Amino acid sequence: MIKRSYFTSKTLPYLLILPQILVTVTFFYWPAFQGLMQSMMLSDPFGLHNTFVWFDNFISLFKDPLYLKSIGITLGFSAATAAVSISFGLFVATMANRALRAKAVIRTLLIWPYAVAPAISGILWLFLLHPSYGIVSIFLTKTFGLDWNPVLRGNDALIMVIMASAWKEVSYNFVFFLAGMQSIPKSLIEAASMDGASPFRRFWFITIPLLSPTMFFVTVMNIIYSFFETFGVIHTVTQGGPGGATNILVYKVYQDGFIGLNLGSSSAQSVVLMVLIITITVLQFKYVERKVQYTG
Amino acid sequence: MVEKTPILDALTYIFLMLGILIVGFPIIYALIAATLPIEEVSRVPMPMIPGDQFMVNIQAAWEKGNLGTQLVNSFIMASGITIGKICVSMLGAFSIVYFDYRLRTVAFVTVFCTLMLPVEVRILPTYEMAANLFGPLNLMWEKLGLGAVAGWIAGHDVEINLDFSLLDSYTGLILPLVASATCTFLFRQFFLTVPEELCEAAKMDGASAMTFFRKILFPLSKTNIAALVVIEFVYGWNQYLWPLLITTDPDMMTAVIGLQNLIPQADDLPYWNVAMAGSLLVMLPPILVVLFMQRWFVKGLVEREK
Amino acid sequence: KPIEIHWWHAMRSARGEVCNAMIKKFNESQDKYVVVGTNKGNYDETVNAGVAAIRAKKQPHILQSFEVGTQTMMLSGAIYPVYELMKDAGYKIDWDDYLQPVLSYYMNADGNLMSMPFNSSTPVMYYNVDLFKKAGLAPLSKEKPVTWDELGGMLKKIVGSGVPGGMVTAWQSWTQIENYSAIHNIPFASKANGYEGLDCELTINNDKVVNHIARLKGWMGDKRFFYGGQKYQGPKSEFLAQNAAVYIDSISGIAKLKKAVKDFTWDVAPLPVESWMKEPQNSIIGGASNWVLKGHSKKEYQGVAAFLEFLANNEMQEFWHKETGYFPITQSAYRSLKAKGYYDEQPYQEVGIKQMTRRIPTKISRGLRLGYFIQIRNIINEELELVWNDSKSPKEAMDSAVARSNQKLREFEKTYK
Amino acid sequence: MAQVILKDIVKKFGKTEVVHGISLEIADKEFVVLVGPSGCGKSTVLRMVAGLEKITSGRVDIGDRIVNDIAPKDRHVAMVFQNYALYPHMNVFGNMSFGLKLSKTPKAEILQRVNEAATILGLEDLLHRKPHELSGGQRQRVAMGRAIVRKPSVFLFDEPLSNLDAKLRTQMRTEIKRLHQKVQSTIIYVTHDQVEAMTLADRIVVMRDGKIEQVGQPIELFQNPANTFVAGFIGSPPMNLVPARIVKAGNTLKIRFNDQLSVPLPVKEGMKVKEETDVIMGLRTEDFTVDNGNGGFPDAWKLDGTVEVVEPLGGETHMHMDFKGVSFIAKSEGRRIFHAGQQLRMAMNLNHLHLFDADSTQSIY
Amino acid sequence: MAQVILKDIVKKFGKTEVVHGISLEIADKEFVVLVGPSGCGKSTVLRMVAGLEKITSGRVDIGDRIVNDIAPKDRHVAMVFQNYALYPHMNVFGNMSFGLKLSKTPKAEILQRVNEAATILGLEDLLHRKPHELSGGQRQRVAMGRAIVRKPSVFLFDEPLSNLDAKLRTQMRTEIKRLHQKVQSTIIYVTHDQVEAMTLADRIVVMRDGKIEQVGQPIELFQNPANTFVAGFIGSPPMNLVPARIVKAGNTLKIRFNDQLSVPLPVKEGMKVKEETDVIMGLRTEDFTVDNGNGGFPDAWKLDGTVEVVEPLGGETHMHMDFKGVSFIAKSEGRRIFHAGQQLRMAMNLNHLHLFDADSTQSIY
Ligand SMILES: Nc1ncnc2c1ncn2[C@@H]1O[C@H](COP(=O)(O)OP(=O)(O)OP(=O)(O)O)[C@@H](O)[C@H]1O
Ligand SMILES: Nc1ncnc2c1ncn2[C@@H]1O[C@H](COP(=O)(O)OP(=O)(O)OP(=O)(O)O)[C@@H](O)[C@H]1O
Ligand SMILES: O=P(O)(O)OC[C@H](O)CO
C-alpha cells in the first residue's frame, strides 16, 4: 500500500484529500450517523415529535413477520437474479470465448444493456411481460397454456422483476467472465487437452475453478446490485406487490419511510442494510486477499 | 483449440446468436412499439412489423415528457458526477498513495469504509443533509448550547440559522453521489502499479509533487480516466432514487425520472408507443457512451475487480 | 415582481391539464401573485414529497394531500389551518355553503376546517352499456343502486355473453372496504372511525366485510370479478379494452373515460348495496384537499388565500366539475350548474353527488381519520391481493389487516404522546 | 518405437507462413534440441508435434503412425510448458494425476505411477502442496512429473528453464539430463539458450525464420558451422566474423582484410576456395594466443595489434583488439593482466579457420 | 571534483536495519561497481547517495559537500534505473529534456544539450519516438541520455542491464564503458551480475547482508578473495569450495579431504595455517588440467578421477569429476572430447590454492 518513494509535505497531502473527506463526511458519515440516531427514535413524519426508544425499532422489526418475509424475498430475489444473470452471462461468455472470430462484434452486441437504467429495464420488461398485452406473456399463455399473471400472482411478479433485473446484469457478468477466461493462460487449457480433457471437461475442471475469483467478485457485485440498484425496477414495475411479493428490503425502506412515513422503522432497516453491506465488503476483501493465482 | 469439433463450433455460433437475440429482444420490441400508432400498439398481440409513427412518437415523448430539459439535466448530472468523482478521487488517491503523513491511515480508512455503501441505505438523512447543508452546524449550535453562550457574550439572544439547500439544484443532484470511494479505490490501485522509479526519476529531474502529478501521473492515468468516465457517466445517468427524492421542480428532474410520466398509469391511456419512444431516447446517451468507449469501459470495469 | 406561490399537487394527465388551466386563469386574473403548480407524482408521492420538504424546511405554500393523509397532516404541526388563514387574510367564507360530507372530512374536533377541499370525489360504478345490451341487460338506474346479488346475476349473464370478465375495481380498499362500510353503516374503526381518539382500532374483520370480500373472491372463479392490479395496468384499461363490463372507480374517472373511450357507450350508476340495506347510507368522499403549510410570510399567505378563494368560486368549480367529474364543492356552484340544466344534459355527472348526499352522514359514514392511514391502506391492499391470489382466506386476510394496522395505529399513537 | 519424423511441414497463420517446409528425423530415445532466435518458429514446430497446432501441410509421424489427424492426448506425447502451466487449483498430486484420471486409469495404478514419478523427481513430500506453495524449481519438477506419469514415448519441452534464475537453471539442466537417462524417451527440447542446447542435446537443430539452418551434434556445429548464422549462434563469445577477400599471392592464396592486413590461407585438401572472391572469415576467440614464441605457429599467422578494451572475467579475459584497422575479439587466460592501449603480438590458429561465402554466407572451407 | 564519500552510513526501514554502517571512498572519475546477492542492500546504498532514501545515520559527501539534507535534484547526480523509468507518454526528446525544463534551462541550451547527448548515444533519429516504440537497448540508451543531459558529476546505475537479453547486455556493457571514458564522471554501478562487475569496474565492492565484504580491483578479488563468500561469488563457474582438514604428514602439512584423498599443502612464506584445523579448500575450475605429463606439476598434485557429467560448451568443457568421493568441477579446453564414465588423471595447480577458515570463512592462506 505504501509507495517507497513518497513525497513529503506538511500540508499538501491534507489539502489533496480534503475534498474527498469533506464530501464523505458530509454526505456519508453525518447522514449515516443521523440514520443511526433516527433508527433509535420514534418520530412523527415531520420530525417534530421525537422519542428516544433505544432498540425498540429493531426489536419490532425482527419480530415483524413481514420484515422477515421481506428478508426472505430479498434473498430469493437476489439469489435468483444472480443465478440467472451469472449462468446466462457465463454461458454466453463461454460461447464468445470459443468463437474465434468476431469477438469484438459479439461484445458490442452484448454489452449495451449495461447502460440501460434499471428503471427503464423495468419498463421494457413490464411491456414484454404484462399479463394482458405483453408479447412474452401472450406467448407463454398461448404456447404453454401458462396462466401468467404478475399483477395478481406474487411468484409471477417476482419472476418478472427478476427477469428485468437479471437482463441488465447479464452484460456486466459477460464482460467479467470473458475477461476472466481470456486471462486464463492458454497453456493451461493446452496442458489439459494434452492430458486428454475434452472441451467440456476442460471447461468444468479447469476454466470454472480458475474463474472462481471472478465468480466470487461477480456474485458479490450482483448481490449488491440486486439489493440496491434494482430499486428502480421494483418501483416502476410492481411497487413491491402484489401482496408484498416483491417487496425487497431496499424498497421496504423507501415504502415505510417515504410512503408510509414511518421514519424510525425505515431508518432501522437502513441500518440493518448498512451492516449487511459492510459485512459483504469485509468478506470480499478477505477473499480477494487469498485469491487463486493464475500462474504457477 | 485443435480438436475437430465442427458440431460444437456450429452450436457455439448458434447459441451466441440466440443469446444476442434474447438480450436484444426487449430493445427490438421497444423499437417496433415506438414506431406504431396507439391503436396498433394496444392491439393484442402487438404487431411485429414496424410502423411509420416513429418520429411522431418521439416528438410526443419529447414534448409530453419534457425530455428536452430533462435530458440536459441528466447530462449535467451525469457529467457532474463523473467529473466530480474523478477529480476528488484522483487527488485523494494521490494523497493516499504518494504521501506519508500522520493521518494517512485515518484518511484511508475513512474513505474506504464507504466503498460499497450505496446511497440507498442512507437516503433519508442524506436527503435532510442536502436540504440544509448547515444542518449539523445548526444542530451543534443548539445542542452544545453555543447559542446561550453567544447570547451571554453578546448580551442578547443570538439566533443562528444558516440555511443552504441543495434541493432542486444541480449541486444537490451531484455532490452526494460523489461521496463514494469506488473511484478513489480504482485510482489507488492504478497508482500502485505505476513503477516507483517513475516517481523517483521525476524527483531526480527536480519535479515537485504537483508537477509529478500534472506532468506524469495525470497523463499516465488517461485510460483509467476514460474508463471511469464511462462507468460513472452511466452510473450518474441511471440514478433513480436520489433524483426522485431531491428534485421537485419538473425543470430539474432527470430524464429517467421524467420517463415515469410517460408510462401509462392507472389513469392514462396505454400510450406504450410513446413510452417506448421516450425510453429509447433516454437510454440512448449512456448506450452510445458505452459502445463508443467500449475498450476503456471494459478495462475499467475489470480493473475494479482488483 | 409578483410573489410566487408554490402548489404541489398530484394531478396529472387529463386532470393535470385542467389544473394548469385554472392556475393560468388565476395568474392572468391579477398581477400580485404567480402560482407555480407542480405535479409531484401520484397521491402517495405527493404527500411524501411534501413531508420531506417540510422536514427540510423547503415546503411549498400549498400541498395537496389525498383524504388518507388527513390525520397525518392535521397532527403534523406544520400546517396553517385554512379557517385561520382565511380569517387572518380577511376573507369571510360562508362555510355552510360547502358540501357538508366534504367539510366534515376535513374538520377538526372543534368543527373548524383544517384544509381546503379541492378535488372531492366518491366512488361510483361505470358500466359498458353496449356489453350490457349484448347480454340482454337493461341500463341501470342512476338513482337507485342495484343490490350486490342483482349485480352478481348481471355479471353472470355478461360473462356468459362472451365478455372476458365481469367487473373490475380501482382503489379496492377505498371502494370495497371503506365505502362499503360507510354505505352499510359498518364501522371501519372504533372511536367513530378514529375521529374520537388516537387509540382507535380497525374493525374491518367483521362478518359483513369479510363476506363481501368472500363474495368477490367467489366471483373470481367464474370471471365475474377479476383483479386488475394497482398501477400502470390498472383496472381502467381492462374496462377500456372491454375486458370488463363493470368498473368501480372514483367519479374523477369521468374525465379520463370521456377522453379515452371511442368505441362504446358507457354510463354511471351508484355503487351496489346489500339487499338487507334498505336505506343505504351516504358514500364517503375521496380525492384530496389543499393544505396550507406553515413557515411563509404574511404577504405570501395573502396570495395563498386569494388563490384558494379563487379556486372555490363558482366559475372555477363549474369548470373543474365539468372537466374532471369531481364535485363542485360549494352548494352554490352545484345549484348554478343545476340551474343551467347541465345535469339534464349530462345526468351521469350527478350520480356521485346524489349518492354522497343521499342521507345525513352518521358518525360512521362521516369519514375516516386514522394515523399512518397511508400504510394501513397499503396493508389492506396487500392483504386483499393475498386473497385474490389464493394465499389467504378473506377472514384470515382481514384479521391480519386489522392486526397489522392496529400495530401501526399504536405506533402512531405513541409518537404523538 | 517412438521416432518422430517431420516431413515438409509447413505452418501458416492466416496468410503468413511461419514454418516453411521443415523435414527432420528424430530417432527413438534421441534428445534433440531446437534452437534459434526468438520468433523463428521453434515453438510452432513443437506444438505441431504435440497436436496443439494444426499442420498446414506436410506430415508428422510419431512411432509408426501419421499423427496429423490424431488428437494430442492420443499421440503418446507429453509436453512441459515454459510457464509450467500447472493447474493452480489442484495440488501436486492432482496435477500429476489429472491426465490419468481422465483416461480412467485405475486408482491403484494412478497412485503407483504418481509415486514413481515423484520419487524420480524428489517430489514425495510435496504431493499435497498447491503450485503457489512451490519454488520455481519445484514447479518445474512437477511439470516434468505430470509429463512422466503419462509414460509418453515422446517428451516435448518448450523453453522449460527460461523462467528460472541462472543457478537453478544450471541445476535443472542436470536434472533433465538425468531424467532422460532414466526414462529413455525421445525428447524434443526448445530453447534459445545455446549453453542449454550444447550441454543437453544429442543433436541440435538450428532454426532461423521458419527454416532449419543446420542439424548436428553439438561439437559438430561448434566446429563445423554450415554458415555464418550458425557460426555466430553457437559458441560464446561468438566467433569473430570478419569480411575479407581471397587474393592470390605468389602461388598461394591469402585472406586480405584491407590494404595493410592479410594472412595466408592454409591449404586444405579438397579446398574449393577460389581467388578473388569475397568471403567472411571466421575465427573463434580461443584461437588467438598471445605470442610467446613457443606456440608453434608460423610467423605469418602472427599479427601486431592494440588492445582496445579489456574485459577480465577472472578465469579468462576478453580483449577487443585492433589489428591495423580490423577488429577481433580474443580470449586469453585470466591470470595475465592486460590493459587498454597495450601493444600485443597475437598468433591466430588458422588451423581452425572458417571461411564463408560473402553472398550465400555458406561455409566454403 | 566529484568524489563520493560514504561514512558509516546506516539505513533502517522502520525497525529493521538493512544497511549496517558502510564506509567507502570513491575517487573522482572512478567506476565503482556494487555487487552482491539480491537483498543485500546495494540499491539502498545507491538510493541514499541519490537522495531518494533518507540516511538513518552516517553521512554522504559528494564533491566537497555533505549532501545528507540536499534534495536529489541539487546533488549533481543522475540515476539510470533498472526498468529505465522512462516517462511513457513523452517522446525521447521530452524524456531527456524534462529535468532541464523543470529547472528553467533556456530553450536553446536544452536543445543543444539534448542533441549532444543524442549524438553520443546514437539517438538522433529517435528523438520523436515514444518509449514503447523503442527496442530494449534503445530505451536503455534514452535512460542514459536523460542522465547525461544533466551533466551530473556522479552517475548512478541500478542494474541498468538486467532487463536486456544476453546479446544486448554484452553490447550495452561496452557502451557504458565507452560512455565512462567520454564523460569522465564518477560512476556508481549496481549489479548482481559478476561478469558486468568484472568487466566494468575500476573497483568492485562486494556486499552481503548490508555490509561490505571486500573492496578491490576485479582481478584482485578474483585472485585474492577475502572469504568464501567473495570466492564463490566472483568467477564463473564458481570456485570449487571443498571442506577439508589440515593434518601433519611427516614434517609437512597436508590437506585431507577424506580417508582416501589428501594433497600436500605447498609451503608459502609467512603462512599461518596450523595443523588440525578445519578449512575450506578453494580451487578454481581452470586450475585443473588433464595430466599429459608435461605440465610440470609434482606427482602429489595429480589425482585419478571419474568424469560424471560432461558439459561441452564448445570453446570449453565443464567436467563434473569425482575423486574418491570428493566432487570437483574442472574446466577443460573445448576441442577435446570427454565422456561420462571416463577415467582421467588430473593435475591440480596448487599454486593457486585458497584456504579459508571453516568457521570464520576468512582467507587464511
Ligand atoms: N497464433 C499465432 N498467430 C499468428 N502468428 C503466430 C501465432 N503463433 C506464432 N506466430 C508467429 O509465428 C512465428 C513463430 O513463432 P514461434 O512461437 O514458433 O517462435 P519461437 O521460435 O518459439 O520464438 P520464442 O523463442 O520467442 O518462443 C512468430 O513470428 C510468431 O509471431
Ligand atoms: N521501502 C522499504 N521498506 C522496507 N524494507 C525495504 C525497503 N526497500 C528495501 N527494503 C529491504 O532492504 C533490503 C535491501 O534492499 P535493496 O533493494 O537495497 O537490495 P538489493 O541489494 O538492491 O537487491 P536486488 O539485487 O534484489 O535489487 C532488502 O531486505 C529489502 O527487503
Ligand atoms: O381518484 P380520486 O382523486 O378521486 O381519489 C380516489 C381516492 O380517494 C384516493 O384515496
Ligand SMILES: [Mg+2]
Ligand atoms: Mg517459443
Ligand SMILES: [Mg+2]
Ligand atoms: Mg536493487
